[in-house]
Amino acid sequence: MTKVVVSTAIELSDKQRSVITAALAAKTGSPDIAPDFVTDPSVLGGIKVIIDSQELDGTLRARLDKVEHQLVSHL
C-alpha cells in the first residue's frame, strides 16, 4: 500500500482533506489511499506531500531554504 504523508502549517479541514485525498488517489492510481495529515508550523505555509520515497515540497519553508541556499552559495 502506498504510504502518503501530507504536511501543512495549519490543520486542514475535512473538506480540504477529502479534496487532497481524492486528488492524490487519482494521481497515484490508488483509490484506497489514506494519507497521514500532519500539522507542522515549521513549514510556515503551503503544503508538502511525501509519497513513499518521493517528496513534493511546496512549502514556504522550502522556498526560504532555497533562497537562503542561493544567498549563501554566492558569498
Added chain:
Amino acid sequence: MEIQPLQILFQIINFSAVLGALTYFLYKPILKILEERANRIEEGQAAAEKALIGQNQVEDLKKQVKHKAEKEAAKILEDAQTAAQEKRSSLLAQAKTEALLEVERVRTSWNEEKQQSMQQMKLQFTEAVIATSEKVIGQSLDTKAHSKLIEQEFEQLLKVA
C-alpha cells in the same frame, strides 16, 4: 890631542854592542808591540765596520719586515672591509626580502581575515533576513491565506509530479 885608534875601535865596538843590545832588547819588542797594537786597532775597526754593516743590514731587514707586515695588514684590513661590506649587503638584502615576505604574509592574512569577516557578516545577514521573513510570514498569514496558499501549491505539485 892624540888619536888613539884602539880606543876608537873600542868605542865603535862598544857603541855597536849597545846599539845591538838596544835594537834587540828594546827596539824590536817596542816595534812588535806597536805592530800588534796597530793590528788590534785594525781588527777593531774592521769588526766595528762589520758590526755597522750588520746593524745596517738588520735595520734594512727590520724595515723590510715592517713594510711587509704593514702591507699584509693593509691587505687583511682591505679584505676584511670588503668581506664586511659584502656581508652587510647580503644581510640587508636578506632583511629586505624577509621584510617584504612578512608584509606580504600580513597582507594576505589581513585579506583572508577581512574576507572571512565579510563572509561571516553576509551569512549573518542572510540568516537575519530568513529569520525576519519567517516571522513576517508567520504573522501575516491568516487561516484563509494559508488555505489559499495550500490549494495553489497543491495544484502546482500535482502538475509537477
